Amino acid sequence: xxxxxxxxxxxxxxxxxxxxxxxxxxxxxxxxxxxxxxxxxxxxxxxxxxxxxxxxxxxxxxxxxxxxxxxxxxxxxxxxxxxxxxxxxxxxxxxxxxxxxxxxxxxxxxxxxxxxxxxxxxxxxxxxxxxxxxxxxxxxxxxxxxxxxxxxxxxxxxxxxxxxxxxxxxxxxxxxxxxxxxxxxxxxxxxxxxxxxxxxxxxxxxxxxxxxxxxxxxxxxxxxxxxxxxxxxxxxxxxxxxxxxxxxxxxxxxxxxxxxxxxxxxxxxxxxxxxxxxxxxxxxxxxxxxxxxxxxxxxxxxxxxxxxxxxxxxxxxxxxxxxxxxxxxxxxxxxxxxxxxxxxxxxxxxxxxxxxxxxxxxxxxxxxxxxxxxxxxxxxxxxx
Ligand SMILES: [Zn+2]
Numbered sequence: 001x002x003x004x005x006x007x008x009x010x011x012x013x014x015x016x017x018x019x020x021x022x023x024x025x026x027x028x029x030x031x032x033x034x035x036x037x038x039x040x041x042x043x044x045x046x047x048x049x050x051x052x053x054x055x056x057x058x059x060x061x062x063x064x065x066x067x068x069x070x071x072x073x074x075x076x077x078x079x080x081x082x083x084x085x086x087x088x089x090x091x092x093x094x095x096x097x098x099x100x101x102x103x104x105x106x107x108x109x110x111x112x113x114x115x116x117x118x119x120x121x122x123x124x125x126x127x128x129x130x131x132x133x134x135x136x137x138x139x140x141x142x143x144x145x146x147x148x149x150x151x152x153x154x155x156x157x158x159x160x161x162x163x164x165x166x167x168x169x170x171x172x173x174x175x176x177x178x179x180x181x182x183x184x185x186x187x188x189x190x191x192x193x194x195x196x197x198x199x200x201x202x203x204x205x206x207x208x209x210x211x212x213x214x215x216x217x218x219x220x221x222x223x224x225x226x227x228x229x230x231x232x233x234x235x236x237x238x239x240x241x242x243x244x245x246x247x248x249x250x251x252x253x254x255x256x257x258x259x260x261x262x263x264x265x266x267x268x269x270x271x272x273x274x275x276x277x278x279x280x281x282x283x284x285x286x287x288x289x290x291x292x293x294x295x296x297x298x299x300x301x302x303x304x305x306x307x308x309x310x311x312x313x314x315x316x317x318x319x320x321x322x323x324x325x326x327x328x329x330x331x332x333x334x335x336x337x338x339x340x341x342x343x344x345x346x347x348x349x350x351x352x353x354x355x356x357x358x359x360x361x362x363x364x365x366x367x368x369x370x371x372x373x374x375x376x377x378x379x380x381x382x383x384x
Contacts, residue, residue, distance in 0.1 A: 003206035005253050006163055007143045008132070008170040013245065015238065017173040021046060021086070021133060022053035024169055028129035029083025032057045035074065035097035037089035042135070042176070046088070058082060062089075062096040065157075065267065065275070067150045068110045074100035084129040084168075090188070091139030091275065094132045095147040098165050101130035102147075110149065115362065116158040117151055123162045132167040135176040137227070137240035138188025138276055140195055140248020142170035148264070148275075156268035156357060174234075174241035182228050186336035187276030189224040189240055193329070194279040195247035196220065197287065199254035201306040202366035209254040216246035217313045228336055255366030258286045258358075258379065265357035266341070273344035280338040284330035285382035291322045293369045303368030341383050351380050 012020070025032055032050070034057045036043045047057050060074050078085060078100050085104070087097025103110060105125040111118040132142035141147075146161040180188070199205060200213035219239045226236035263278045270278075287307070294301045304322055311325025312318055320328075346354075355376050358364065371379075 001207055003208045003253070005208050006145065006166060007249055007252065008167040010169045011143070011172070011245070012169065013172045013242065015173060015175050015234075017171050018046060018133060018176055021131070021171060022050050022055055024171065025050070025084060025086060025131055026053045026055050028131070028168060030055060031082050032084045032086050033060055033074070033078045033082040033100065034058070034086045034088055035060045035062055035093050035100065037061070037093045038063045043088050060100075062093050064272065065092045065150055066096040066099060066147065067152060070096060071099045071103060071110050071149060075103045078104040078128065082128065084131065086131045086133065088133045088135065090134070090136040091141040094134060094139070094141040095149070097132070098130055098141070098167070099147040099149060099160050102127040102160065102162065102165055104128050110160070113160050114149065114158050115161060117154045117156060118158065123164050127164055129168045130165075131169045131171060133171045133173070133176070134244070136180060136184060136188040137174070137177050137237065137244040138191045140192070140244050140246075140251060142167060142172065143245060143248040144252040148267070150268055150271070152271070154268070157264050159362065170245070172241055172245055174238040177237050177241060178232055180231060182231070185228045185231065186338065187274050187280060188244070189220065189227065189276075190280035190283065190333065190336070190338065191276035192216070192240065192244045192247045193220045193224070194259050194283050195251045195256065196243065197283070197310055198257035198259060198366060199250035200310055201290070201303045201368045202255045202257060203368055204255040204366050205306070206254060209250040212246040212250045214309075214313060216243040216250070217310055219243040221314045221316070224332070225335065256363040257367040258290060258364060258371060258376070259283050261361040261364035261367065262286070262354070262358045262380065264361045264363060265354055266346070269350060269354065270344045270346060277338070277344065278341065280333055281341050282379065282383045284326055284333055285379050287326035287329060288323070289371065289375050289379050290367065290369060291326060293371055293375055297369060301369065306368070346384065348384065351377070351384070354380060
């Protein structure tokens, strides 16, 4: 048995925990850059209380998924005297904040440090202290050590990755997710599900992350449909927030697979497509093709047993075979009206370029079986 595990320095998980943000933030400095998504109402309600805690702040709105340009602007803003960075929002706001915190204290420019399209240099200086406050139950970005950034000119997304990116505090308040509309609940929840299945069958899975995946899969099975149908079901929302955290802990330490291998380049090609929606469109097909490939390659591959266990947790049927898990996920996606990839603007003639980029994606390295080009093409065309 062997594993390494790294996560946020401090995790606070509690309904109402957002009220404690001013006090917690003040421990790291007097002036904070607060990075939010499109919806600023909630954060202004919160930052009004910063003053009482002796904290001032600058708001930085990061509409949509972060690009290199957004990060450059945020860094300029943070360099005006900010001593810490708070990401308050979905995965995009959190990743934006994470990257700004890192690049504010490091010279040069984002591409110097970016994987794949950049020079991939290691960060030299410790980032500004960074606090992550997720308002969706989805990406687990509050505990991951990478920020996914888009570069429109390269038409791709790539990661800034370093153990230094881990948050000082991950503050998870399930109440922040109560008002999410059903489509965002579905997309983010299915991203969570993907991020529990892929690390569980990953070549980098370990006994520690396995526990998170099993617990998280059970919670998604029990709670995602409830949270989708009745947004104010407290227990279901809390369970999904926890599952999302577990998915972040798992993926940051055990890697991902073919679904995220596709989602990264797709996110770069289709600018406004939500990450979770892309994962959801691909997940059931990727599971089916992976399982079939594992059976064809023979030798009772250990990942098949993983898929079987996942199927049993998800369906509640102790005799479920691996394929039933994929079928269960497919039904779940249909019930939540998950649209296919073409609804996000993908054209059929973009598929060859997509396959090429997906095969090289970092996440693909965790996939339990090396898929052949025709198998990748099958996943893409089923999800199309
Ligand atoms: Zn994801």
